[in-house]
Amino acid sequence: MPPLDYQIEQPPAGEPVSSERLYLWIATTDHKRLGIMYVVSALVFFILARLQALTMRLQLAIPMNGLVPPDVYNRLFTMHGTSMVFLVGMPLLAGFANYLVPLMLGARDMAFPRLNAFGFWVFIFGGLLLYYSYLGGGGLYGAGSAPDVGWFAYAPLTERPFSPGSSTDYWVLGIMLAGFGSLASAINIVATTISLRCAGMTLSQIPLFVWMMLVDSWLIMIALPPLNAAQIMLLLDRHLGAHFFDTQASGSALLWQHFFWIFGHPEVYILIFPAFGCVSEVIPVFSRKPIFGRQAMVAAVIAIGFISTSVWAHHMFAVGMTSISNAFFAASTMLVAIPTGIKIFNWVATMYGGKLRFDLPMLFACAFLFQFLVAGLTGIMLSVAPFNWQLHDSYFVVAHFHFTLIGGFVFGMFAGICYWFPKVTGKMLDERLGKLHFWLFAIGFNVTFLPMHILGFLGMPRRIYTYQPGRGWELTNMIATAGAFIQAIAIALMAWNIVRSLRRGDVAGDDPWDAWTLEWTTSSPPPEYNFETIPVVRSSRPLWDLKHPQDPDWQYE
Amino acid sequence: MSAANPALPANWNLPDRGVVGIACFIVAESALFIIFVVGYLYYAGKSLTGPYPDQVLKTPVMATVCLLSSSATIVLAEHALHKVRIAAFRLWWTLTVLLGLSFLIQTALDWHELIFKDHLTIASNVFGSTFYGLVGLHATHVTVGLIFLSIVLCSSLAGFPIATGTRRIRFLSWYWHFVDVVWVIVFLVVYVIGK
Helix, strand or coil: CCCCCCCCCCCCCCCCCHHHHHHHHHCCCCHHHHHHHHHHHHHHHHHHHHHHHHHHHHHHHCCCCCCCCHHHHHHHHHHHHHHHHHHHHHHHHHHHHHHHHHHHHCCCCCCCHHHHHHHHHHHHHHHHHHHHHHHHCCHHHCCCCCCCCCCCCCCCCCCCCCCCCCHHHHHHHHHHHHHHHHHHHHHHHHHHHHHCCCCCCCHHHCCHHHHHHHHHHHHHHHHHHHHHHHHHHHHHHHHHCCCCCCHHHCCCHHHHHHHHHHHHHHHHHHHHHHHHHHHHHHHHHHHCCCCCCHHHHHHHHHHHHHHHHHCHHHHCHHHCCCHHHHHHHHHHHHHHHHHHHHHHHHHHHHHCCCCCCCCHHHHHHHHHHHHHHHHHHHHHHHHCHHHHHHHCCEHHHHHHHHHHHHHHHHHHHHHHHHHHHHHHHCECCCHHHHHHHHHHHHHHHHHHHHHHHHHHHCCCECCCCCCCCCCCCHHHHHHHHHHHHHHHHHHHHHHHHHHHHHHHCCECCCCCCCCCCHHHCCCCCCCCCCCCCCCCCCCCCHHHHHHCCCCCHHHCC | CCCCCCCCCCCCCCCCHHHHHHHHHHHHHHHHHHHHHHHHHHHCCCCCCCCCHHHHCCCCHHHHHHHHHHHHHHHHHHHHHHCCCHHHHHHHHHHHHHHHHHHHHHHHHHHHHHHHCCCCCCCCCHHHHHHHHHHHHHHHHHHHHHHHHHHHHHHHHCCCCHHHHHHHHHHHHHHHHHHHHHHHHHHHHHHHHCC
8 A cells, every 4th residue: 555645634732622623523523422412302302292292281171271373283283293303303303313322233333334324414415405494384475374284284285376475495405304314323323233343243243222223224214205296296295296105196195095004104103113123222221131032022123023014094093994904004003912922921021020220211111111002092992993994083092102103102202312412421320319300300291191092081172272161171281281280390300300410420430330332331431433442242241241250142042 | 160351252243334325325315215115106197287297208218228227337337347358447437427418418408308399297287296296307317317427437537546435435336226227117117107
């Protein structure tokens, strides 16, 4: 190799000044910095979407409330749903995967670092584009502001005559950009997992979190492009006068629902898998036992990954499909309960007989188990088509999917945040504030969403901006609103805890939880190159092998 | 039993990350096309007003021959590059670009005739919407492929040591083959089944 005829620029000695530090973040392709940026921006959008939810709860607290007019309310629930799914859920999982997958695999970065940075920046601009609609959504016609068509944007409501102005275009383009970011992450995660595992680590030895993210990425790759395809059709309808979803020219509004839910149902599994991954890492470490039934866990997640692509129309029982379709989608939906049940039982079996330590991550993981179970049970109820006809588009459904997405996804991710916070920052979270946050959040969550099941039985429909007094909905709505504010206090406590622990938290050390996966072998926070020497792995608990050379796992696996 | 740290396994070879990446990309692209194909089939025969497919569509035999043979020429180009015969590589690669370009030009002429003679536009009926949607999406992919093919051609003609980039050129040719396979499906759906 000829000698280089230029000098590699050396970083100046000493602490970088703030402009240089900003440059380090903006121009980075380091998976850890990108991961942190993903998670932080997700948390910012989380707070925005929470404020929207709080406004909705305030509006519904008492009957015939005039706090927000109906059109504003429509924008609120559209932006709340869209943000929570595309600007909170997706970047949160991308951030976790970016940060953890290379560390867990003993790699120095993701497979395509520049693609990774590209993914983050298109996501953030997609999010900004969506929120810019509050200013620019009126378009040339001056009609509308933010999108108000629901997060699923059912046709023909999204067609030109019913949705003038540019708000729906912002919804399409913002989500499409954010979706490209998710696709970039997904491709990166698969390539990293397949191609960059450290020496000795076979696919059967990678941590369960990585397995979940691998299947997750598969779902992202086959589920997001259908949404983009449908959105391209919608743009053609809106701007070139095509008739894909134009019901007056034999276009089909039903086809949009099919296309949307072909994406939309796998999407909810895309969101829950990372939470499964976090819980699967947390529960063994805090039960001091290896995970129960590792192979069964992997098989179950792959099974869910396949079954979840054939259940989408259970969102559409009420539109009048044939009874054969109804029966098929009801049966396939119930089928998902089997692998999911296997997972729940395996987590419980891991805890059974273990030496349980109820630190913060474990508390969140336990709450996850209970709440996700409730969500799964109401899910099976809703998969029964005749039952679904009764409760479709009622608050029962709202309660069900908030139990999966908050009780499952958010609690699982909070377990992950508490678990890996010491690794990412080098500081411990304050335990006392953290427990306060946990209990307030768990109580607030259940106070908000448990009564919503009853509201659904009492016939309260989704997406209404107000209701008449005397229907028996007043008390339950008031309780739900109170719960929403308890949750808000909990989130504020969490933010305060993070800021405070960053400044004054105890030093964490490399391995505060006495864990077993590779990310805990390096320093906290890890250096830019992750590992000084690339590790060699012979079992699924490499750090256990290092700590117990007289009794390593690889003798038994 | 020995407690020593296990030795580094011999022959620890994992698949090329580029191979995995491009395979994933093709999976995602396939999902995109499948939805457009399903849309086309769903709306086949549902147009309320003309023009209808059997009245206006002419099977694009020449364009298909051009595009499919460009898959063969790109293989020959790769083969030449593998043997470091740069002149042959440039010849086959130029031919690939020309064949791709002629496919696009023929599509453009077809569309011109459809729009100005047969008065079939994207706004005419659902046949027009799905036809221009599906064929247009494919033509967009051909265009993107052509841009990349041309970049390689220009770099090669400008004297860039192209033989150092065989890996990337392999991925580009996979993309090109994918676009060809999609055309076979589009052809079957639009000109055989849907007509």
